[in-house]
Amino acid sequence: MLKKIFIIVSKDLKIDLSQGHLFFSVALYLVSSIFVVYLSFGSVGINDLSTWVSLFWVLILFGSITSISKSFLHESKKRDYYYYFLVSPTELIFSKLLYNFFYLIILCFVAFGFYSLLIGSFIESHLFFYFILIVGSLSISNCLTLVSAISYQVRNNSTIMSVLSFPIILPILLILIKITKISASNFSWNLVQDDIYLLILLNIITLSLSKILFGYLWRN
Amino acid sequence: MKWIKIICIFLLAYVTIAGFLFDVPALPILNEAIRILFFHVPMWFTMIFLLFISAINSYYYISKGRINYDIKSNEYANVGVFFGILGIISGMLWAKFTWGTYWTNDPKLNGSALGLLIYFSYFVLRGSVKDELNKAKISSVYNIFAFAMLIPLIFILPRMTDSLHPGNGGNPGFNVYDMNSQLRIVFYPAVIGFILLGIWITNIRVKIKFLNKQ
Numbered sequence: 001m002l003k004k005i006f007i008i009v010s011k012d013l014k015i016d017l018s019q020g021h022l023f024f025s026v027a028l029y030l031v032s033s034i035f036v037v038y039l040s041f042g043s044v045g046i047n048d049l050s051t052w053v054s055l056f057w058v059l060i061l062f063g064s065i066t067s068i069s070k071s072f073l074h075e076s077k078k079r080d081y082y083y084y085f086l087v088s089p090t091e092l093i094f095s096k097l098l099y100n101f102f103y104l105i106i107l108c109f110v111a112f113g114f115y116s117l118l119i120g121s122f123i124e125s126h127l128f129f130y131f132i133l134i135v136g137s138l139s140i141s142n143c144l145t146l147v148s149a150i151s152y153q154v155r156n157n158s159t160i161m162s163v164l165s166f167p168i169i170l171p172i173l174l175i176l177i178k179i180t181k182i183s184a185s186n187f188s189w190n191l192v193q194d195d196i197y198l199l200i201l202l203n204i205i206t207l208s209l210s211k212i213l214f215g216y217l218w219r220n
Numbered sequence: 221m222k223w224i225k226i227i228c229i230f231l232l233a234y235v236t237i238a239g240f241l242f243d244v245p246a247l248p249i250l251n252e253a254i255r256i257l258f259f260h261v262p263m264w265f266t267m268i269f270l271l272f273i274s275a276i277n278s279y280y281y282i283s284k285g286r287i288n289y290d291i292k293s294n295e296y297a298n299v300g301v302f303f304g305i306l307g308i309i310s311g312m313l314w315a316k317f318t319w320g321t322y323w324t325n326d327p328k329l330n331g332s333a334l335g336l337l338i339y340f341s342y343f344v345l346r347g348s349v350k351d352e353l354n355k356a357k358i359s360s361v362y363n364i365f366a367f368a369m370l371i372p373l374i375f376i377l378p379r380m381t382d383s384l385h386p387g388n389g390g391n392p393g394f395n396v397y398d399m400n401s402q403l404r405i406v407f408y409p410a411v412i413g414f415i416l417l418g419i420w421i422t423n424i425r426v427k428i429k430f431l432n433k434q
Binding site: 143146147150153154160163164166167168170171174175194195198201202205206209213216217 | 282283334335337338341344345348349354357358360361362364365366368369372373376377380
Protein backbone atom coordinates (compact mmCIF):
# COMPACT_ATOMS: atom_id res chain seq x y z
CA MET A 1 0.00 0.00 0.00
CA LEU A 2 2.77 2.42 0.98
CA LYS A 3 4.62 1.58 -2.21
CA LYS A 4 1.59 2.37 -4.38
CA ILE A 5 1.02 5.65 -2.54
CA PHE A 6 4.65 6.52 -3.12
CA ILE A 7 4.33 5.70 -6.83
CA ILE A 8 1.28 7.94 -7.29
CA VAL A 9 2.93 10.77 -5.37
CA SER A 10 6.07 10.54 -7.47
CA LYS A 11 3.95 10.43 -10.64
CA ASP A 12 2.17 13.63 -9.57
CA LEU A 13 5.51 15.18 -8.74
CA LYS A 14 6.89 14.27 -12.18
CA ILE A 15 3.87 15.80 -13.91
CA ASP A 16 4.24 18.97 -11.87
CA LEU A 17 7.98 19.17 -12.50
CA SER A 18 7.59 18.67 -16.22
CA GLN A 19 4.83 21.26 -16.33
CA GLY A 20 6.56 23.78 -14.10
CA HIS A 21 4.02 26.46 -14.81
CA LEU A 22 1.47 24.68 -12.58
CA PHE A 23 3.35 25.33 -9.37
CA PHE A 24 4.54 28.72 -10.49
CA SER A 25 1.07 29.84 -11.45
CA VAL A 26 -0.16 29.17 -7.91
CA ALA A 27 2.95 30.77 -6.40
CA LEU A 28 2.48 33.77 -8.64
CA TYR A 29 -1.16 33.96 -7.62
CA LEU A 30 -0.09 34.10 -3.96
CA VAL A 31 2.74 36.54 -4.54
CA SER A 32 0.58 38.93 -6.53
CA SER A 33 -2.19 38.83 -3.93
CA ILE A 34 0.39 39.58 -1.23
CA PHE A 35 1.55 42.46 -3.37
CA VAL A 36 -2.03 43.72 -3.67
CA VAL A 37 -2.30 43.66 0.12
CA TYR A 38 1.03 45.47 0.43
CA LEU A 39 -0.01 48.18 -2.03
CA SER A 40 -3.49 48.64 -0.63
CA PHE A 41 -2.18 49.30 2.87
CA GLY A 42 0.16 51.84 1.35
CA SER A 43 2.65 53.80 3.38
CA VAL A 44 0.79 53.12 6.62
CA GLY A 45 1.61 49.42 6.51
CA ILE A 46 0.12 46.81 8.80
CA ASN A 47 0.68 47.91 12.35
CA ASP A 48 -1.02 45.36 14.51
CA LEU A 49 -0.63 41.66 14.95
CA SER A 50 -4.23 40.58 14.47
CA THR A 51 -4.57 42.20 11.04
CA TRP A 52 -1.25 40.68 10.01
CA VAL A 53 -2.25 37.18 11.10
CA SER A 54 -5.77 37.31 9.66
CA LEU A 55 -4.62 38.59 6.29
CA PHE A 56 -1.86 36.01 6.16
CA TRP A 57 -4.21 33.08 6.72
CA VAL A 58 -6.81 34.46 4.33
CA LEU A 59 -4.13 34.68 1.64
CA ILE A 60 -3.05 31.11 2.42
CA LEU A 61 -6.67 30.03 2.22
CA PHE A 62 -7.10 31.49 -1.26
CA GLY A 63 -3.81 30.05 -2.45
CA SER A 64 -4.54 26.60 -1.06
CA ILE A 65 -8.02 26.47 -2.59
CA THR A 66 -6.55 27.37 -5.97
CA SER A 67 -3.80 24.79 -5.69
CA ILE A 68 -5.83 21.92 -4.22
CA SER A 69 -8.62 22.35 -6.75
CA LYS A 70 -6.03 21.26 -9.32
CA SER A 71 -5.20 18.04 -7.51
CA PHE A 72 -7.60 15.86 -9.48
CA LEU A 73 -7.75 18.13 -12.48
CA HIS A 74 -4.96 16.68 -14.54
CA GLU A 75 -6.34 13.19 -14.26
CA SER A 76 -7.92 12.57 -17.61
CA LYS A 77 -11.17 10.68 -17.89
CA LYS A 78 -9.51 7.57 -19.28
CA ARG A 79 -7.00 7.44 -16.47
CA ASP A 80 -9.93 7.09 -14.04
CA TYR A 81 -10.55 3.57 -15.28
CA TYR A 82 -6.86 2.82 -15.22
CA TYR A 83 -6.61 3.82 -11.56
CA TYR A 84 -9.79 1.95 -10.84
CA PHE A 85 -8.12 -1.36 -11.64
CA LEU A 86 -4.71 -0.58 -10.25
CA VAL A 87 -5.16 1.09 -6.87
CA SER A 88 -7.76 1.11 -4.13
CA PRO A 89 -9.55 4.39 -3.40
CA THR A 90 -7.84 4.57 0.00
CA GLU A 91 -4.41 4.53 -1.62
CA LEU A 92 -5.48 7.15 -4.15
CA ILE A 93 -6.93 9.59 -1.61
CA PHE A 94 -3.98 9.17 0.76
CA SER A 95 -1.48 9.80 -2.00
CA LYS A 96 -3.39 12.95 -3.01
CA LEU A 97 -3.53 14.04 0.63
CA LEU A 98 0.18 13.51 1.04
CA TYR A 99 1.00 15.33 -2.16
CA ASN A 100 -1.24 18.28 -1.28
CA PHE A 101 0.32 18.39 2.18
CA PHE A 102 3.86 18.78 0.82
CA TYR A 103 2.65 21.18 -1.84
CA LEU A 104 0.99 23.39 0.76
CA ILE A 105 4.02 23.35 3.06
CA ILE A 106 6.18 24.75 0.26
CA LEU A 107 3.48 27.25 -0.64
CA CYS A 108 3.07 28.38 2.99
CA PHE A 109 6.78 28.96 3.44
CA VAL A 110 7.08 30.82 0.14
CA ALA A 111 4.11 32.96 1.13
CA PHE A 112 5.47 33.60 4.62
CA GLY A 113 8.87 34.59 3.26
CA PHE A 114 7.47 37.03 0.74
CA TYR A 115 4.83 38.32 3.15
CA SER A 116 7.34 39.11 5.88
CA LEU A 117 9.73 40.57 3.31
CA LEU A 118 7.17 43.09 2.09
CA ILE A 119 4.99 43.72 5.11
CA GLY A 120 7.29 42.82 7.97
CA SER A 121 6.90 40.12 10.56
CA PHE A 122 5.26 40.17 13.96
CA ILE A 123 6.28 36.63 14.79
CA GLU A 124 8.48 36.25 17.83
CA SER A 125 8.53 32.51 18.49
CA HIS A 126 9.57 31.42 15.02
CA LEU A 127 9.93 27.73 15.76
CA PHE A 128 6.35 27.40 16.94
CA PHE A 129 5.09 29.45 14.00
CA TYR A 130 6.76 27.07 11.55
CA PHE A 131 5.16 24.22 13.46
CA ILE A 132 1.76 25.93 13.02
CA LEU A 133 2.43 26.40 9.30
CA ILE A 134 3.08 22.68 8.92
CA VAL A 135 0.08 21.68 11.04
CA GLY A 136 -2.04 24.21 9.20
CA SER A 137 -1.11 22.86 5.79
CA LEU A 138 -1.83 19.36 7.04
CA SER A 139 -5.31 20.33 8.27
CA ILE A 140 -6.15 22.37 5.17
CA SER A 141 -5.09 19.59 2.83
CA ASN A 142 -7.02 17.01 4.90
CA CYS A 143 -10.14 19.09 4.66
CA LEU A 144 -9.94 20.25 1.06
CA THR A 145 -8.76 17.13 -0.75
CA LEU A 146 -12.16 15.43 -0.42
CA VAL A 147 -13.88 18.65 -1.50
CA SER A 148 -11.65 18.80 -4.57
CA ALA A 149 -12.57 15.19 -5.35
CA ILE A 150 -16.25 16.20 -5.09
CA SER A 151 -15.76 19.19 -7.36
CA TYR A 152 -13.82 17.02 -9.80
CA GLN A 153 -16.90 14.80 -10.08
CA VAL A 154 -18.95 17.89 -10.92
CA ARG A 155 -17.25 18.44 -14.23
CA ASN A 156 -16.69 21.75 -16.03
CA ASN A 157 -17.52 23.83 -13.00
CA SER A 158 -14.77 25.98 -11.58
CA THR A 159 -16.72 27.97 -9.01
CA ILE A 160 -18.06 24.92 -7.19
CA MET A 161 -14.74 24.24 -5.43
CA SER A 162 -14.62 27.62 -3.72
CA VAL A 163 -18.34 27.59 -2.91
CA LEU A 164 -18.04 24.19 -1.26
CA SER A 165 -14.78 24.72 0.56
CA PHE A 166 -15.16 28.16 2.13
CA PRO A 167 -17.76 27.38 4.78
CA ILE A 168 -16.24 23.97 5.52
CA ILE A 169 -12.67 25.15 6.00
CA LEU A 170 -13.69 27.98 8.33
CA PRO A 171 -13.57 26.15 11.69
CA ILE A 172 -10.01 25.07 10.92
CA LEU A 173 -9.05 28.53 9.72
CA LEU A 174 -10.51 30.22 12.82
CA ILE A 175 -8.54 27.91 15.11
CA LEU A 176 -5.34 28.51 13.12
CA ILE A 177 -5.78 32.28 13.31
CA LYS A 178 -6.45 32.07 17.03
CA ILE A 179 -3.39 29.91 17.74
CA THR A 180 -1.16 32.13 15.62
CA LYS A 181 -2.36 35.26 17.40
CA ILE A 182 -1.66 33.76 20.80
CA SER A 183 1.66 32.23 19.90
CA ALA A 184 3.04 35.19 18.00
CA SER A 185 3.18 37.47 21.02
CA ASN A 186 3.94 35.31 24.01
CA PHE A 187 3.87 31.61 23.46
CA SER A 188 3.05 29.21 26.21
CA TRP A 189 1.67 25.73 25.85
CA ASN A 190 -1.16 26.29 28.33
CA LEU A 191 -2.72 28.99 26.20
CA VAL A 192 -2.90 26.99 22.99
CA GLN A 193 -3.42 23.51 24.44
CA ASP A 194 -7.21 23.30 23.95
CA ASP A 195 -7.08 24.64 20.40
CA ILE A 196 -4.32 22.21 19.43
CA TYR A 197 -6.39 19.31 20.77
CA LEU A 198 -9.42 20.56 18.84
CA LEU A 199 -7.33 20.82 15.69
CA ILE A 200 -6.09 17.25 16.15
CA LEU A 201 -9.69 16.10 16.64
CA LEU A 202 -10.80 17.90 13.46
CA ASN A 203 -7.93 16.32 11.56
CA ILE A 204 -8.93 12.86 12.74
CA ILE A 205 -12.53 13.53 11.67
CA THR A 206 -11.61 14.87 8.22
CA LEU A 207 -9.02 12.17 7.61
CA SER A 208 -11.30 9.28 8.51
CA LEU A 209 -14.25 10.78 6.62
CA SER A 210 -12.05 11.30 3.55
CA LYS A 211 -11.02 7.66 3.69
CA ILE A 212 -14.58 6.37 4.11
CA LEU A 213 -16.42 8.74 1.77
CA PHE A 214 -13.92 8.75 -1.07
CA GLY A 215 -14.50 5.02 -1.54
CA TYR A 216 -18.15 5.72 -2.31
CA LEU A 217 -17.35 8.77 -4.42
CA TRP A 218 -14.84 6.99 -6.61
CA ARG A 219 -17.01 3.94 -7.27
CA ASN A 220 -19.13 4.23 -10.38
CA MET B 221 -47.43 8.96 11.85
CA LYS B 222 -50.97 9.68 12.99
CA TRP B 223 -49.86 9.85 16.61
CA ILE B 224 -47.01 12.16 15.76
CA LYS B 225 -49.48 14.61 14.24
CA ILE B 226 -51.86 14.45 17.19
CA ILE B 227 -49.09 14.87 19.77
CA CYS B 228 -47.54 17.68 17.71
CA ILE B 229 -50.81 19.65 17.48
CA PHE B 230 -51.48 19.12 21.17
CA LEU B 231 -47.99 20.18 22.26
CA LEU B 232 -47.77 23.22 20.00
CA ALA B 233 -51.23 24.42 21.05
CA TYR B 234 -50.13 24.07 24.66
CA VAL B 235 -46.84 25.86 23.97
CA THR B 236 -48.54 28.75 22.16
CA ILE B 237 -51.05 29.31 24.96
CA ALA B 238 -48.72 28.64 27.87
CA GLY B 239 -45.78 30.44 26.28
CA PHE B 240 -47.71 33.67 26.08
CA LEU B 241 -49.85 33.43 29.22
CA PHE B 242 -47.95 31.56 31.95
CA ASP B 243 -45.92 33.38 34.57
CA VAL B 244 -42.28 33.90 33.69
CA PRO B 245 -39.52 35.03 36.01
CA ALA B 246 -39.16 38.80 35.96
CA LEU B 247 -35.55 39.50 35.09
CA PRO B 248 -33.96 42.85 34.35
CA ILE B 249 -33.28 43.66 30.67
CA LEU B 250 -35.02 40.46 29.52
CA ASN B 251 -38.45 41.28 30.99
CA GLU B 252 -41.18 39.68 28.93
CA ALA B 253 -38.81 39.08 26.02
CA ILE B 254 -37.78 35.90 27.86
CA ARG B 255 -40.85 34.25 26.32
CA ILE B 256 -39.09 34.01 22.96
CA LEU B 257 -36.95 31.29 24.58
CA PHE B 258 -39.85 28.92 23.92
CA PHE B 259 -39.70 29.61 20.20
CA HIS B 260 -36.10 30.59 19.44
CA VAL B 261 -34.15 27.77 21.07
CA PRO B 262 -36.41 24.91 19.84
CA MET B 263 -35.75 26.10 16.27
CA TRP B 264 -32.05 25.23 16.68
CA PHE B 265 -32.85 21.90 18.32
CA THR B 266 -35.14 21.09 15.41
CA MET B 267 -32.57 22.20 12.83
CA ILE B 268 -29.81 20.04 14.30
CA PHE B 269 -32.17 17.08 14.65
CA LEU B 270 -33.41 17.32 11.05
CA LEU B 271 -29.91 17.83 9.65
CA PHE B 272 -28.76 14.79 11.63
CA ILE B 273 -31.53 12.68 10.09
CA SER B 274 -30.55 14.10 6.71
CA ALA B 275 -26.94 13.00 7.18
CA ILE B 276 -28.10 9.53 8.28
CA ASN B 277 -30.27 9.25 5.17
CA SER B 278 -27.30 10.28 3.06
CA TYR B 279 -25.26 7.52 4.64
CA TYR B 280 -28.04 5.03 3.89
CA TYR B 281 -28.05 6.23 0.30
CA ILE B 282 -24.35 5.74 -0.32
CA SER B 283 -24.30 2.39 1.42
CA LYS B 284 -27.55 0.96 0.01
CA GLY B 285 -28.00 2.96 -3.17
CA ARG B 286 -31.76 3.47 -3.09
CA ILE B 287 -32.77 6.85 -4.52
CA ASN B 288 -35.58 7.25 -1.94
CA TYR B 289 -33.01 7.84 0.78
CA ASP B 290 -31.50 10.68 -1.23
CA ILE B 291 -34.88 12.36 -1.70
CA LYS B 292 -35.51 12.05 2.04
CA SER B 293 -32.10 13.43 2.92
CA ASN B 294 -32.59 16.41 0.62
CA GLU B 295 -35.98 17.21 2.10
CA TYR B 296 -34.76 16.88 5.68
CA ALA B 297 -31.95 19.31 4.84
CA ASN B 298 -34.45 21.71 3.22
CA VAL B 299 -36.74 21.77 6.23
CA GLY B 300 -33.79 21.87 8.63
CA VAL B 301 -32.39 24.95 6.92
CA PHE B 302 -35.86 26.52 6.98
CA PHE B 303 -35.96 26.07 10.77
CA GLY B 304 -32.43 27.48 10.95
CA ILE B 305 -33.52 30.63 9.12
CA LEU B 306 -36.49 30.96 11.52
CA GLY B 307 -34.03 30.54 14.40
CA ILE B 308 -31.78 33.29 13.07
CA ILE B 309 -34.70 35.68 12.52
CA SER B 310 -36.18 35.08 15.97
CA GLY B 311 -32.72 35.36 17.50
CA MET B 312 -32.12 38.68 15.73
CA LEU B 313 -35.37 40.09 17.08
CA TRP B 314 -34.48 38.91 20.57
CA ALA B 315 -30.99 40.37 20.26
CA LYS B 316 -32.43 43.73 19.20
CA PHE B 317 -34.45 43.98 22.41
CA THR B 318 -31.90 42.63 24.85
CA TRP B 319 -28.44 43.36 23.43
CA GLY B 320 -29.55 46.45 21.48
CA THR B 321 -28.50 45.32 18.03
CA TYR B 322 -29.65 42.82 15.43
CA TRP B 323 -26.24 41.26 14.89
CA THR B 324 -23.15 41.08 17.08
CA ASN B 325 -19.83 39.38 16.64
CA ASP B 326 -20.90 36.52 18.84
CA PRO B 327 -19.40 33.08 18.10
CA LYS B 328 -22.78 31.38 18.27
CA LEU B 329 -24.33 33.76 15.78
CA ASN B 330 -21.45 33.42 13.38
CA GLY B 331 -21.36 29.67 13.80
CA SER B 332 -25.01 29.29 12.97
CA ALA B 333 -24.75 31.65 10.00
CA LEU B 334 -21.82 29.62 8.69
CA GLY B 335 -23.77 26.43 9.26
CA LEU B 336 -26.52 27.79 7.05
CA LEU B 337 -23.90 28.77 4.43
CA ILE B 338 -22.62 25.17 4.40
CA TYR B 339 -26.10 23.92 3.59
CA PHE B 340 -26.70 26.62 0.99
CA SER B 341 -23.59 25.39 -0.80
CA TYR B 342 -25.04 21.88 -0.50
CA PHE B 343 -28.08 23.11 -2.42
CA VAL B 344 -25.82 24.81 -4.99
CA LEU B 345 -23.98 21.50 -5.43
CA ARG B 346 -27.26 19.68 -5.96
CA GLY B 347 -28.31 22.24 -8.52
CA SER B 348 -25.10 22.00 -10.51
CA VAL B 349 -25.19 18.27 -11.27
CA LYS B 350 -27.58 17.16 -13.99
CA ASP B 351 -27.43 13.39 -13.82
CA GLU B 352 -29.70 12.16 -11.04
CA LEU B 353 -27.67 9.24 -9.71
CA ASN B 354 -24.46 11.22 -9.86
CA LYS B 355 -26.16 14.12 -8.08
CA ALA B 356 -27.41 11.81 -5.33
CA LYS B 357 -23.97 10.26 -4.81
CA ILE B 358 -21.98 13.48 -4.79
CA SER B 359 -24.40 15.43 -2.63
CA SER B 360 -24.70 12.58 -0.12
CA VAL B 361 -20.93 12.53 0.30
CA TYR B 362 -20.86 16.29 0.75
CA ASN B 363 -23.80 16.20 3.15
CA ILE B 364 -22.07 13.78 5.53
CA PHE B 365 -18.82 15.73 5.39
CA ALA B 366 -20.67 19.02 5.93
CA PHE B 367 -22.57 17.68 8.94
CA ALA B 368 -19.32 16.49 10.49
CA MET B 369 -17.84 19.96 10.11
CA LEU B 370 -21.01 21.61 11.41
CA ILE B 371 -20.64 19.92 14.82
CA PRO B 372 -17.43 21.72 15.88
CA LEU B 373 -18.76 24.95 14.40
CA ILE B 374 -21.92 24.95 16.49
CA PHE B 375 -21.09 22.88 19.56
CA ILE B 376 -17.37 23.15 20.24
CA LEU B 377 -16.01 26.47 18.95
CA PRO B 378 -18.54 28.74 20.74
CA ARG B 379 -17.73 27.04 24.05
CA MET B 380 -14.06 27.88 23.76
CA THR B 381 -14.64 31.61 23.54
CA ASP B 382 -16.77 34.02 25.48
CA SER B 383 -20.28 34.44 24.25
CA LEU B 384 -23.20 36.66 25.09
CA HIS B 385 -25.41 33.60 25.16
CA PRO B 386 -26.22 32.07 28.53
CA GLY B 387 -24.28 28.97 29.41
CA ASN B 388 -21.19 29.81 27.36
CA GLY B 389 -17.68 30.97 28.00
CA GLY B 390 -16.17 27.73 29.17
CA ASN B 391 -19.38 26.21 30.46
CA PRO B 392 -21.07 23.28 28.85
CA GLY B 393 -24.63 24.08 27.78
CA PHE B 394 -27.66 23.37 29.72
CA ASN B 395 -27.21 23.01 33.44
CA VAL B 396 -26.16 26.59 33.82
CA TYR B 397 -29.18 27.95 32.02
CA ASP B 398 -30.94 29.69 34.85
CA MET B 399 -34.06 27.95 33.80
CA ASN B 400 -36.44 27.54 36.65
CA SER B 401 -39.26 25.04 36.64
CA GLN B 402 -41.72 27.59 35.26
CA LEU B 403 -39.70 27.87 32.07
CA ARG B 404 -38.98 24.18 31.87
CA ILE B 405 -42.61 23.08 31.80
CA VAL B 406 -43.10 25.05 28.59
CA PHE B 407 -39.61 24.73 27.09
CA TYR B 408 -39.29 20.95 26.88
CA PRO B 409 -42.73 20.44 25.30
CA ALA B 410 -41.83 23.21 22.84
CA VAL B 411 -38.65 21.37 21.80
CA ILE B 412 -40.50 18.10 21.26
CA GLY B 413 -43.42 19.82 19.55
CA PHE B 414 -41.29 21.68 17.02
CA ILE B 415 -39.20 18.59 16.25
CA LEU B 416 -42.40 16.66 15.54
CA LEU B 417 -43.64 19.55 13.38
CA GLY B 418 -40.39 19.40 11.40
CA ILE B 419 -40.78 15.67 10.84
CA TRP B 420 -44.39 16.19 9.78
CA ILE B 421 -43.54 18.92 7.22
CA THR B 422 -40.70 16.81 5.83
CA ASN B 423 -43.00 13.83 5.49
CA ILE B 424 -45.48 15.82 3.41
CA ARG B 425 -42.69 17.17 1.19
CA VAL B 426 -41.21 13.69 0.68
CA LYS B 427 -44.66 12.36 -0.26
CA ILE B 428 -45.08 15.15 -2.84
CA LYS B 429 -41.63 14.34 -4.29
CA PHE B 430 -42.49 10.62 -4.51
CA LEU B 431 -45.79 11.40 -6.26
CA ASN B 432 -44.06 13.75 -8.70
CA LYS B 433 -41.57 11.05 -9.60
CA GLN B 434 -44.27 8.51 -10.42
